[in-house]
Amino acid sequence: MFVVTIDQQGSRVVGDRVEPFLADLAATTASSDGMPGARPVRGFERTVGDEVQAVFEDAAAVVDLVLRVLRRGGWSVGVGAGPVDLPLPESTRAGSGAAFVLARDAVEAAKSRVRTVPLAVRGRDATAAFDTEALLVLTAAVAARRSAEGWQVVDLLDELGRDARQEDVAARLGISQQAVSKRLRAALWAEECAARPAAARLLERSEAREREGR
Template identity: 40%
Template sequence: MKDNALTGVWVVNVDQRRSRREPDRVEEVLDLTRSLAGVVLGFERTAGDEVQGLLAEPSAVTDLVAGLARLDAARRFEEPGWRIGIGLGDVEDRTVASTREARGSAYLSARQAIDEAARAPARLALRSARRDDVAPGHLAEAALILFRTLLTRRTDKGWEVVDAMADGATQAQVAERLGVSESAVSQRLGRAGWREGVRGAELVTSLLAAVQDRGGSG
Protein backbone atom coordinates (compact mmCIF):
# COMPACT_ATOMS: atom_id res chain seq x y z
CA MET A 1 0.00 0.00 0.00
CA LYS A 2 1.38 3.41 -0.96
CA ASP A 3 2.06 5.94 1.78
CA ASN A 4 -0.33 8.43 0.20
CA ALA A 5 -3.19 5.94 -0.18
CA LEU A 6 -6.55 6.20 1.55
CA THR A 7 -7.91 3.07 3.21
CA GLY A 8 -11.44 2.18 4.18
CA VAL A 9 -13.29 4.97 2.36
CA TRP A 10 -16.64 5.11 0.58
CA VAL A 11 -17.20 5.75 -3.10
CA VAL A 12 -20.82 6.40 -4.00
CA ASN A 13 -22.20 6.28 -7.53
CA VAL A 14 -25.66 7.73 -8.11
CA ASP A 15 -27.37 7.18 -11.45
CA GLN A 16 -30.67 8.70 -12.58
CA ARG A 17 -33.36 6.20 -13.50
CA ARG A 18 -35.83 6.79 -16.34
CA SER A 19 -33.46 9.46 -17.67
CA ARG A 20 -34.72 9.08 -21.24
CA ARG A 21 -38.25 9.98 -20.17
CA GLU A 22 -37.49 12.72 -17.66
CA PRO A 23 -35.46 15.94 -17.48
CA ASP A 24 -31.85 15.74 -16.35
CA ARG A 25 -31.84 15.88 -12.53
CA VAL A 26 -28.11 15.60 -11.91
CA GLU A 27 -27.78 19.20 -10.70
CA GLU A 28 -30.24 18.46 -7.88
CA VAL A 29 -27.97 15.74 -6.59
CA LEU A 30 -24.85 17.87 -6.94
CA ASP A 31 -26.54 20.63 -4.91
CA LEU A 32 -27.45 18.07 -2.24
CA THR A 33 -23.90 16.73 -1.97
CA ARG A 34 -22.36 20.17 -1.43
CA SER A 35 -23.81 20.26 2.09
CA LEU A 36 -22.52 16.83 3.11
CA ALA A 37 -19.87 16.53 5.80
CA GLY A 38 -16.99 14.11 5.34
CA VAL A 39 -16.53 14.59 1.59
CA VAL A 40 -12.99 13.74 0.47
CA LEU A 41 -13.47 14.26 -3.27
CA GLY A 42 -16.53 16.24 -4.29
CA PHE A 43 -19.28 14.73 -6.37
CA GLU A 44 -19.08 15.20 -10.13
CA ARG A 45 -20.98 14.07 -13.17
CA THR A 46 -18.89 11.21 -14.52
CA ALA A 47 -20.95 9.93 -17.44
CA GLY A 48 -24.45 10.59 -18.71
CA ASP A 49 -26.77 10.95 -15.73
CA GLU A 50 -24.35 9.47 -13.17
CA VAL A 51 -22.53 11.30 -10.40
CA GLN A 52 -19.75 10.02 -8.17
CA GLY A 53 -17.94 11.16 -5.05
CA LEU A 54 -15.66 9.95 -2.27
CA LEU A 55 -16.74 10.02 1.38
CA ALA A 56 -14.81 9.35 4.57
CA GLU A 57 -17.65 9.13 7.10
CA PRO A 58 -20.44 6.55 7.38
CA SER A 59 -22.80 9.31 8.51
CA ALA A 60 -22.23 11.07 5.17
CA VAL A 61 -23.42 7.94 3.35
CA THR A 62 -26.53 7.87 5.55
CA ASP A 63 -27.21 11.57 4.95
CA LEU A 64 -26.79 11.16 1.20
CA VAL A 65 -29.26 8.27 1.03
CA ALA A 66 -31.74 10.28 3.10
CA GLY A 67 -31.28 13.33 0.89
CA LEU A 68 -31.89 11.33 -2.27
CA ALA A 69 -35.07 9.89 -0.76
CA ARG A 70 -36.21 13.42 -0.02
CA LEU A 71 -35.60 14.51 -3.61
CA ASP A 72 -37.80 11.64 -4.73
CA ALA A 73 -40.52 12.65 -2.26
CA ALA A 74 -40.45 16.20 -3.64
CA ARG A 75 -41.03 14.76 -7.12
CA ARG A 76 -43.72 12.47 -5.68
CA PHE A 77 -42.07 9.37 -7.05
CA GLU A 78 -43.58 6.17 -5.70
CA GLU A 79 -40.26 4.37 -6.09
CA PRO A 80 -36.61 5.49 -6.03
CA GLY A 81 -35.62 7.82 -8.85
CA TRP A 82 -31.94 7.03 -8.44
CA ARG A 83 -29.82 3.90 -8.43
CA ILE A 84 -27.25 4.01 -5.64
CA GLY A 85 -24.03 2.00 -5.64
CA ILE A 86 -21.90 2.21 -2.49
CA GLY A 87 -18.37 0.82 -2.49
CA LEU A 88 -15.96 0.45 0.44
CA GLY A 89 -12.26 0.03 -0.21
CA ASP A 90 -9.04 1.92 -0.81
CA VAL A 91 -7.97 4.80 -3.02
CA GLU A 92 -4.45 4.62 -4.42
CA ASP A 93 -3.52 8.31 -4.23
CA ARG A 94 -4.98 10.83 -1.77
CA THR A 95 -3.38 13.75 -3.64
CA VAL A 96 -5.63 13.59 -6.71
CA ALA A 97 -7.91 16.60 -7.10
CA SER A 98 -10.93 14.94 -8.69
CA THR A 99 -12.91 11.74 -8.31
CA ARG A 100 -12.50 11.30 -12.06
CA GLU A 101 -8.75 10.92 -11.54
CA ALA A 102 -8.90 8.57 -8.56
CA ARG A 103 -8.37 4.81 -8.70
CA GLY A 104 -8.53 1.95 -6.24
CA SER A 105 -10.61 -0.89 -4.88
CA ALA A 106 -13.26 1.48 -3.51
CA TYR A 107 -14.03 2.58 -7.07
CA LEU A 108 -14.17 -0.99 -8.32
CA SER A 109 -16.55 -1.91 -5.50
CA ALA A 110 -18.78 1.08 -6.24
CA ARG A 111 -18.94 0.16 -9.93
CA GLN A 112 -19.98 -3.38 -9.04
CA ALA A 113 -22.58 -2.00 -6.63
CA ILE A 114 -24.17 0.43 -9.11
CA ASP A 115 -24.45 -2.34 -11.69
CA GLU A 116 -26.15 -4.63 -9.17
CA ALA A 117 -28.41 -1.82 -7.89
CA ALA A 118 -30.44 -2.05 -11.10
CA ARG A 119 -31.92 -5.32 -9.83
CA ALA A 120 -31.69 -4.75 -6.07
CA PRO A 121 -34.49 -3.82 -3.65
CA ALA A 122 -34.83 -0.03 -3.33
CA ARG A 123 -32.36 0.16 -6.25
CA LEU A 124 -29.46 0.24 -3.79
CA ALA A 125 -26.42 -2.01 -3.37
CA LEU A 126 -23.33 -1.96 -1.17
CA ARG A 127 -20.12 -3.84 -1.90
CA SER A 128 -16.82 -4.05 -0.02
CA ALA A 129 -13.40 -4.84 -1.42
CA ARG A 130 -12.75 -7.23 1.48
CA ARG A 131 -14.09 -10.77 1.17
CA ASP A 132 -14.56 -11.07 4.91
CA ASP A 133 -16.84 -8.03 4.87
CA VAL A 134 -19.59 -9.92 3.04
CA ALA A 135 -21.69 -10.72 6.12
CA PRO A 136 -21.50 -7.32 7.91
CA GLY A 137 -21.77 -5.56 4.56
CA HIS A 138 -24.95 -7.50 3.82
CA LEU A 139 -26.48 -6.33 7.09
CA ALA A 140 -25.54 -2.71 6.39
CA GLU A 141 -27.01 -3.00 2.90
CA ALA A 142 -30.24 -4.46 4.28
CA ALA A 143 -30.56 -1.60 6.76
CA LEU A 144 -29.95 0.95 3.99
CA ILE A 145 -32.65 -0.64 1.83
CA LEU A 146 -35.20 -0.49 4.66
CA PHE A 147 -34.17 3.07 5.55
CA ARG A 148 -34.48 4.29 1.99
CA THR A 149 -37.82 2.57 1.49
CA LEU A 150 -39.21 4.24 4.61
CA LEU A 151 -38.06 7.72 3.60
CA THR A 152 -39.16 7.42 -0.02
CA ARG A 153 -42.74 7.00 1.22
CA ARG A 154 -42.62 10.19 3.32
CA THR A 155 -44.72 13.03 1.91
CA ASP A 156 -43.88 16.74 1.69
CA LYS A 157 -46.02 17.39 4.77
CA GLY A 158 -44.21 14.58 6.51
CA TRP A 159 -40.83 16.12 5.75
CA GLU A 160 -42.15 19.50 6.91
CA VAL A 161 -43.11 18.24 10.35
CA VAL A 162 -39.96 16.12 10.67
CA ASP A 163 -37.84 19.19 9.84
CA ALA A 164 -39.70 21.18 12.47
CA MET A 165 -38.84 18.56 15.09
CA ALA A 166 -35.17 18.39 14.09
CA ASP A 167 -34.04 21.38 16.16
CA GLY A 168 -35.30 19.91 19.43
CA ALA A 169 -38.70 21.60 19.41
CA THR A 170 -41.62 20.02 21.24
CA GLN A 171 -44.70 18.84 19.42
CA ALA A 172 -46.61 21.74 21.02
CA GLN A 173 -44.11 24.23 19.62
CA VAL A 174 -44.25 22.61 16.20
CA ALA A 175 -48.05 22.70 16.26
CA GLU A 176 -47.98 26.43 17.01
CA ARG A 177 -45.39 27.06 14.30
CA LEU A 178 -47.36 25.16 11.67
CA GLY A 179 -50.76 26.44 12.78
CA VAL A 180 -52.20 23.01 13.48
CA SER A 181 -53.19 21.03 16.55
CA GLU A 182 -50.82 18.88 18.58
CA SER A 183 -52.91 15.90 17.57
CA ALA A 184 -52.33 16.76 13.89
CA VAL A 185 -48.59 17.01 14.49
CA SER A 186 -48.57 13.63 16.23
CA GLN A 187 -50.51 12.04 13.37
CA ARG A 188 -48.21 13.53 10.74
CA LEU A 189 -45.13 12.34 12.61
CA GLY A 190 -46.60 8.86 12.81
CA ARG A 191 -47.41 8.73 9.11
CA ALA A 192 -43.97 10.11 8.29
CA GLY A 193 -42.24 7.42 10.33
CA TRP A 194 -40.35 10.06 12.29
CA ARG A 195 -39.17 7.90 15.17
CA GLU A 196 -38.45 5.00 12.84
CA GLY A 197 -36.42 7.30 10.60
CA VAL A 198 -34.31 8.56 13.49
CA ARG A 199 -33.63 5.02 14.73
CA GLY A 200 -33.05 3.85 11.16
CA ALA A 201 -30.39 6.50 10.56
CA GLU A 202 -28.64 5.49 13.78
CA LEU A 203 -28.73 1.82 12.81
CA VAL A 204 -27.47 2.43 9.27
CA THR A 205 -24.60 4.63 10.41
CA SER A 206 -23.61 2.15 13.12
CA LEU A 207 -23.56 -0.79 10.70
CA LEU A 208 -21.63 1.16 8.09
CA ALA A 209 -19.10 2.15 10.74
CA ALA A 210 -18.74 -1.50 11.80
CA VAL A 211 -17.95 -2.50 8.22
CA GLN A 212 -15.53 0.39 7.82
CA ASP A 213 -13.72 -0.45 11.05
CA ARG A 214 -12.82 -3.83 9.62
CA GLY A 215 -10.82 -2.02 6.95
CA GLY A 216 -11.36 -1.46 3.27
CA SER A 217 -8.32 -3.09 1.67
CA GLY A 218 -8.66 -6.43 -0.06
Protein backbone atom coordinates in the same frame (compact mmCIF):
# COMPACT_ATOMS: atom_id res chain seq x y z
CA MET B 1 -13.45 5.50 2.93
CA PHE B 2 -16.85 5.46 1.28
CA VAL B 3 -17.39 6.10 -2.41
CA VAL B 4 -20.93 7.03 -3.45
CA THR B 5 -21.82 6.57 -7.12
CA ILE B 6 -25.22 7.80 -8.33
CA ASP B 7 -26.59 7.14 -11.80
CA GLN B 8 -29.60 8.82 -13.38
CA GLN B 9 -32.53 6.62 -14.35
CA GLY B 10 -34.28 6.98 -17.70
CA SER B 11 -32.11 9.78 -19.05
CA ARG B 12 -33.08 8.89 -22.62
CA VAL B 13 -36.68 9.68 -21.72
CA VAL B 14 -36.36 12.65 -19.33
CA GLY B 15 -33.08 14.10 -20.59
CA ASP B 16 -29.81 14.73 -18.79
CA ARG B 17 -30.48 16.14 -15.29
CA VAL B 18 -26.98 15.82 -13.91
CA GLU B 19 -26.09 19.52 -13.69
CA PRO B 20 -29.11 20.59 -11.56
CA PHE B 21 -28.63 17.43 -9.50
CA LEU B 22 -24.99 18.35 -8.84
CA ALA B 23 -26.11 21.83 -7.76
CA ASP B 24 -28.60 20.30 -5.32
CA LEU B 25 -25.96 17.92 -3.95
CA ALA B 26 -23.54 20.81 -3.44
CA ALA B 27 -26.21 22.77 -1.54
CA THR B 28 -27.05 19.73 0.59
CA THR B 29 -23.46 19.08 1.63
CA ALA B 30 -22.77 22.79 2.18
CA SER B 31 -25.70 22.98 4.60
CA SER B 32 -23.95 20.34 6.73
CA ASP B 33 -20.91 22.52 7.48
CA GLY B 34 -21.66 22.49 11.20
CA MET B 35 -21.45 18.70 11.38
CA PRO B 36 -17.85 17.42 11.60
CA GLY B 37 -17.05 15.06 8.76
CA ALA B 38 -20.38 15.58 7.02
CA ARG B 39 -18.93 17.10 3.86
CA PRO B 40 -17.31 14.82 1.29
CA VAL B 41 -13.55 14.44 1.15
CA ARG B 42 -13.89 14.84 -2.61
CA GLY B 43 -17.11 16.42 -3.83
CA PHE B 44 -19.56 15.11 -6.36
CA GLU B 45 -18.47 15.27 -9.97
CA ARG B 46 -19.84 13.87 -13.19
CA THR B 47 -17.77 10.80 -13.95
CA VAL B 48 -19.19 9.33 -17.14
CA GLY B 49 -22.48 9.87 -18.94
CA ASP B 50 -25.20 10.72 -16.44
CA GLU B 51 -23.35 9.40 -13.40
CA VAL B 52 -21.87 11.34 -10.46
CA GLN B 53 -19.49 10.29 -7.71
CA ALA B 54 -18.01 11.53 -4.41
CA VAL B 55 -15.78 10.27 -1.60
CA PHE B 56 -16.70 10.42 2.09
CA GLU B 57 -15.01 9.59 5.38
CA ASP B 58 -18.11 9.84 7.57
CA ALA B 59 -20.57 6.94 7.44
CA ALA B 60 -23.42 8.93 8.99
CA ALA B 61 -23.10 11.54 6.24
CA VAL B 62 -23.37 8.79 3.63
CA VAL B 63 -26.52 7.39 5.28
CA ASP B 64 -28.12 10.84 5.34
CA LEU B 65 -27.21 11.54 1.72
CA VAL B 66 -28.39 8.16 0.45
CA LEU B 67 -31.80 8.53 2.08
CA ARG B 68 -32.18 12.06 0.70
CA VAL B 69 -31.39 10.92 -2.84
CA LEU B 70 -33.72 7.93 -2.61
CA ARG B 71 -36.51 10.19 -1.42
CA ARG B 72 -35.95 12.41 -4.43
CA GLY B 73 -36.34 9.48 -6.83
CA GLY B 74 -35.01 9.03 -10.34
CA TRP B 75 -31.50 7.90 -9.35
CA SER B 76 -29.77 4.59 -8.64
CA VAL B 77 -27.34 4.70 -5.71
CA GLY B 78 -24.28 2.55 -5.11
CA VAL B 79 -22.03 2.75 -2.04
CA GLY B 80 -18.56 1.20 -1.86
CA ALA B 81 -16.84 0.82 1.52
CA GLY B 82 -13.13 0.12 1.60
CA PRO B 83 -9.68 1.61 1.07
CA VAL B 84 -8.76 4.13 -1.62
CA ASP B 85 -5.40 4.80 -3.16
CA LEU B 86 -3.67 7.68 -1.37
CA PRO B 87 -3.05 10.47 -1.80
CA LEU B 88 -6.48 11.14 -3.28
CA PRO B 89 -6.33 13.22 -6.45
CA GLU B 90 -8.18 16.53 -6.46
CA SER B 91 -10.70 15.19 -8.95
CA THR B 92 -13.09 12.49 -7.76
CA ARG B 93 -13.18 10.82 -11.16
CA ALA B 94 -9.40 10.36 -11.05
CA GLY B 95 -9.58 8.34 -7.82
CA SER B 96 -8.83 4.63 -7.57
CA GLY B 97 -8.78 1.82 -5.06
CA ALA B 98 -11.05 -0.90 -3.73
CA ALA B 99 -13.82 1.48 -2.61
CA PHE B 100 -14.18 2.81 -6.16
CA VAL B 101 -14.40 -0.71 -7.59
CA LEU B 102 -16.96 -1.70 -4.95
CA ALA B 103 -19.03 1.41 -5.66
CA ARG B 104 -19.07 0.48 -9.35
CA ASP B 105 -20.33 -3.01 -8.50
CA ALA B 106 -22.91 -1.49 -6.15
CA VAL B 107 -24.42 1.00 -8.58
CA GLU B 108 -24.69 -1.67 -11.26
CA ALA B 109 -26.54 -3.89 -8.76
CA ALA B 110 -28.77 -0.96 -7.78
CA LYS B 111 -29.97 -0.67 -11.39
CA SER B 112 -31.57 -4.11 -11.25
CA ARG B 113 -35.20 -3.94 -12.31
CA VAL B 114 -36.25 -6.32 -9.55
CA ARG B 115 -35.27 -3.80 -6.86
CA THR B 116 -38.06 -1.63 -5.48
CA VAL B 117 -35.45 0.61 -3.84
CA PRO B 118 -32.57 1.39 -6.25
CA LEU B 119 -29.76 1.06 -3.71
CA ALA B 120 -26.87 -1.36 -3.21
CA VAL B 121 -23.94 -1.40 -0.78
CA ARG B 122 -20.72 -3.32 -1.31
CA GLY B 123 -17.78 -3.48 1.10
CA ARG B 124 -14.60 -5.26 2.06
CA ASP B 125 -16.70 -6.94 4.73
CA ALA B 126 -19.41 -8.30 2.46
CA THR B 127 -21.73 -9.43 5.26
CA ALA B 128 -21.73 -6.03 6.95
CA ALA B 129 -22.29 -4.35 3.58
CA PHE B 130 -25.32 -6.49 2.79
CA ASP B 131 -26.68 -5.84 6.29
CA THR B 132 -26.21 -2.10 5.72
CA GLU B 133 -28.03 -2.34 2.42
CA ALA B 134 -30.93 -4.27 3.97
CA LEU B 135 -31.42 -1.71 6.74
CA LEU B 136 -31.18 1.28 4.41
CA VAL B 137 -33.57 -0.29 1.90
CA LEU B 138 -36.10 -0.94 4.65
CA THR B 139 -35.74 2.59 6.01
CA ALA B 140 -36.15 4.11 2.54
CA ALA B 141 -39.17 1.90 1.81
CA VAL B 142 -40.85 3.02 5.03
CA ALA B 143 -40.14 6.67 4.25
CA ALA B 144 -41.58 6.25 0.74
CA ARG B 145 -44.96 5.45 2.31
CA ARG B 146 -44.95 8.60 4.44
CA SER B 147 -47.81 11.01 3.85
CA ALA B 148 -47.38 14.63 2.78
CA GLU B 149 -48.49 15.69 6.26
CA GLY B 150 -45.88 13.40 7.80
CA TRP B 151 -43.13 14.82 5.62
CA GLN B 152 -44.25 18.33 6.56
CA VAL B 153 -43.49 17.83 10.25
CA VAL B 154 -40.37 15.74 9.60
CA ASP B 155 -38.92 18.36 7.25
CA LEU B 156 -39.73 21.17 9.67
CA LEU B 157 -38.01 19.34 12.52
CA ASP B 158 -34.96 18.96 10.29
CA GLU B 159 -35.09 22.64 9.34
CA LEU B 160 -35.36 23.82 12.95
CA GLY B 161 -32.38 21.74 14.05
CA ARG B 162 -31.47 19.29 16.76
CA ASP B 163 -32.94 21.34 19.61
CA ALA B 164 -36.36 21.70 17.97
CA ARG B 165 -39.37 20.65 20.00
CA GLN B 166 -42.75 19.43 18.87
CA GLU B 167 -44.20 22.62 20.35
CA ASP B 168 -42.04 24.63 17.95
CA VAL B 169 -43.31 22.63 14.98
CA ALA B 170 -46.91 22.98 16.13
CA ALA B 171 -46.53 26.75 16.46
CA ARG B 172 -45.03 27.07 12.98
CA LEU B 173 -47.75 24.97 11.38
CA GLY B 174 -50.63 26.35 13.41
CA ILE B 175 -51.71 22.95 14.66
CA SER B 176 -51.77 21.30 18.07
CA GLN B 177 -48.81 19.50 19.61
CA GLN B 178 -50.99 16.40 19.73
CA ALA B 179 -51.47 16.64 15.95
CA VAL B 180 -47.70 16.91 15.46
CA SER B 181 -47.13 13.87 17.68
CA LYS B 182 -49.76 11.89 15.79
CA ARG B 183 -48.15 12.72 12.44
CA LEU B 184 -44.69 11.73 13.69
CA ARG B 185 -45.98 8.40 14.98
CA ALA B 186 -47.69 7.67 11.68
CA ALA B 187 -44.51 8.67 9.84
CA LEU B 188 -42.46 6.24 11.97
CA TRP B 189 -39.99 9.06 12.50
CA ALA B 190 -38.64 7.77 15.82
CA GLU B 191 -37.98 4.41 14.18
CA GLU B 192 -36.08 6.06 11.33
CA CYS B 193 -34.04 8.12 13.79
CA ALA B 194 -33.04 4.88 15.53
CA ALA B 195 -32.24 3.10 12.26
CA ARG B 196 -29.94 5.78 10.84
CA PRO B 197 -27.07 5.46 13.38
CA ALA B 198 -27.41 1.66 13.24
CA ALA B 199 -26.98 1.82 9.46
CA ALA B 200 -23.94 4.09 9.88
CA ARG B 201 -22.32 1.65 12.31
CA LEU B 202 -22.91 -1.22 9.92
CA LEU B 203 -21.47 0.82 7.06
CA GLU B 204 -18.34 1.47 9.11
CA ARG B 205 -18.00 -2.27 9.68
CA SER B 206 -18.18 -2.78 5.94
CA GLU B 207 -14.64 -1.41 5.66
CA ALA B 208 -13.48 -2.72 9.06
CA ARG B 209 -11.20 -5.47 7.79
CA GLU B 210 -8.98 -2.94 6.05
CA ARG B 211 -8.93 -0.70 9.11
CA GLU B 212 -7.83 -3.57 11.34
CA GLY B 213 -4.87 -4.10 9.03
CA ARG B 214 -3.58 -0.53 9.26
